[in-house]
Amino acid sequence: MTQRFPHSNSPTPQHFPVVVVGAGPAGLTVGNxxxxxxxxxxxxxxxxxEFIERRPRAxxxxxxxxxxxxxxxxxGRLLDRAERHTACEFRFAGERYRLSYQELTGSHHWVYPQHLLVTDLVREYADVRGGRIRFGVRDVRLHDLDGxxxxxxYVCPRSGRREVVACDFVAGCDGAxxxxRSSVAPGRARVARHDYGIGWLALLAEAPASADCVLFGCHPDGFAGQMPRSPEVTRYYLQCPPGDDPDSWSHERVWTELRRRLAAAGAAPPVEGRLIEKRVLDMHDYVTEPMVFGRLFLAGDAAHLIAPIAAKGMNLALHDAFLLGDSLVALLTRDDDSGLAGYSRECLRRVWDYQEFSQWxxxxxxxxxxxxxxxxGTTLARLHRLFTSPTAAAAFAEQYLGTAARH
Ligand SMILES: Cc1cc2nc3c(=O)[nH]c(=O)nc-3n(C[C@H](O)[C@H](O)[C@H](O)COP(=O)(O)OP(=O)(O)OC[C@H]3O[C@@H](n4cnc5c(N)ncnc54)[C@H](O)[C@@H]3O)c2cc1C
Structure with a gap:
């Protein structure tokens, strides 16, 4: 909960117009x-x-x-290095079905590992734009948000002393x-939750992908996904019980299941490689409404979590960050508060749209x-419809690419 102005070790607290809590994609974009x-x-x-520049995720x-x-x-660096993806492939009932979403929407995905984006954003913020950032802080607390x-x-990692920073606004970008989020008084936020009751074993393998696009294996023994990340590294997912022990998934078991669940006539099997990450994600979502509490503006996973089913989380974090950064600039440089006034409503429209698509x-x-x-039976019908009805395929592509003109 938000607390009264704390006793400080520093005689006069520093003042910044904005304090951003969290240096993920959302916080660093707002800062930039x-x-x-x-x-x-x-x-x-x-x-x-070093830690945030190496943490692999989206x-x-x-x-x-x-x-x-x-x-x-x-x-700049992203456009030089990212891979352009124009299609995905579903595999079910022993067959493969390619869906060329660029042909349907004129739009495509970019594949660029999240830690490279974070590296670029930190460098631009701290080394190029001269932004101030404190790493390794402990026990961050928010105070007097309603005034x-x-x-x-926060507790400074070097001195061990609690430092106080006064500000006009707090951007809450500190992830799930x-x-x-927990600084908001109980009863002021409505948190809507959804639990899929499913786990995903999330894997990173030191091996190239076996196809030039994302693969979705819809198998009676459970889902399997293959997502290229770079020419050397590929992300895989295997459906498993929630809370499953990653250590119960040996190298042999992982590759046997991936080969089985992604098998399809005429398709190359996954390329086996050393597993460099292996953890279980329990698939769940939440949405905090509103996203604004006094002077606190939540953005990204701090406000809403979306299971990585449709690869939407980082995209939503960036959407919030663009709106929040631009709206804070409008207020602080032009005295225009219209962006901040509509911030929560505008973000939540896209958030709910993406949540609904993930559930589908x-x-x-x-x-x-x-x-x-x-x-x-109904799942198989839904899958077949994507490849027999151009209207269904176009609707999927619009949602998968996030190209709707309005949400
Ligand atoms: C395995 C996996 C795969 C994913 N794949 C995709 C994908 O393909 N596409 C996609 O769009 N999304 C994907 N996501 C989701 C995506 O990674 C997140 O939605 C995204 O990281 C959210 O960004 P953020 O800036 O809101 O939060 P984060 O990236 O979590 O950043 C929050 C930052 O705050 C810091 N922090 C935490 N607590 C505090 C504190 N108390 N004080 C100060 N700092 C703090 C954290 O260390 C972190 O650096 C995936 C997620 C996972 C786990």
């Missing part, structure tokens, strides 16, 4: 937008710079998100396990493995 407009801000991050970026980064001078003089305090897609991935013959 502020710095480009000459607005001073401080980013607080619990991890070290990789699929929607075209509008990359254009948004490009417009703000943040996509016009909020502050943020951060502190900003989840049934496509997992329905065949429920053991329920009725759901297996």
């Amino acid at each position: 937008i502020l710095r480009a407009a000459g607005v001073d801000c401080l980013v607080l991050e619990t991890g070290t710079r 990789g699929v970026l929607e075209e509008w998100a990359v254009r948004g980064l490009e417009r703000r001078g943040l996509a 016009d003089r909020p502050s943020v305090s 396990r951060g502190v900003t 897609l989840s049934e496509l991935y997992h329905g065949a493995a429920t053991g329920d013959p009725f759901r297996s």
Whole structure:
């Protein structure tokens, strides 16, 4: 919960117009937008710079998100290095079905590992735009969010002392396990939750992908996915029980299941390689409404979590960050508060749209493995429809690419 202005070890607290909590894609994008407009801000991050620049996670970026980064001078390296994806492939009932979404929407995905984007954003913020950032901070707390003089305090990793930073606004960009969302008094936020009751074993393999696009294997024994990340590294997912022990998945078991669940007539099997990441994700979602509490503005996973079913989380984090960064600049440089006033509503429209699509897609991935013959039948019908009805394929492509004109 938000606390009264704390006792500080520093005689006069520093002041920044904006304190950004969390240096993930959302926080660093907000920080970069502020710095480009000459607005001073401080980013607080619990991890070290080396840690956040190496943490592998997402990789699929929607075209509008990359254009948004490009417009703000943040996509230089990404556009040089990212791979363009124009199609995906479903595998079910022993066959392969390719869906060329670029032909349907004129749009494509960019594949660029999240830690490379974070590396680019930190470099631009701290080394090029002169933004201030403190790594390795501990015990971050928010204070007086309902007044016009909020502050943020943290324990400095070097001195061990609690430092206090006064500010006008706090951007809560500290992800799903951060502190900003929990600083909101109980009863003020409505948190809507959804649990799929499914786990995914998330894997990174040191091996090239066996196809030039994302593969979705919809198999009666469980979903399997293959997502190229770079020429040397590929992400895989295997459906498993929630809370499953990753150590129960030996190298042999992983590759046997991947080969089985992704098998299709005429398709090359996955290329086996050393597994460099192996962890179980319990698939669940939440949405916090509203996303604004006094002077605190939540963005990205701090406000809403979306299971990686449709690869939407980082895209939503960037969407929030563009709106929040631009709206803070409008207020702080032009006294225009219209963006901040509509921030929560505008973000949540896209958030709910993407949540609904993820839920729909989840049934496509997992329905065949429920053991329920009725759901297996309807899942198969839904899959076939994507490849027999151009209208159904176009609707899928629009949602998968996030190209709807309005949400
Ligand atoms: C395996 C996996 C695959 C995924 N694949 C995709 C994909 O392909 N496409 C996609 O769009 N999304 C994907 N996602 C989701 C995506 O990674 C997240 O949605 C994205 O990281 C959200 O960005 P963020 O900036 O909101 O939060 P984060 O990236 O979580 O950043 C929050 C930052 O805050 C820091 N922090 C935490 N607590 C504090 C604190 N108390 N004080 C200060 N700092 C703190 C954290 O260290 C972190 O650096 C995937 C996620 C996973 C786990």
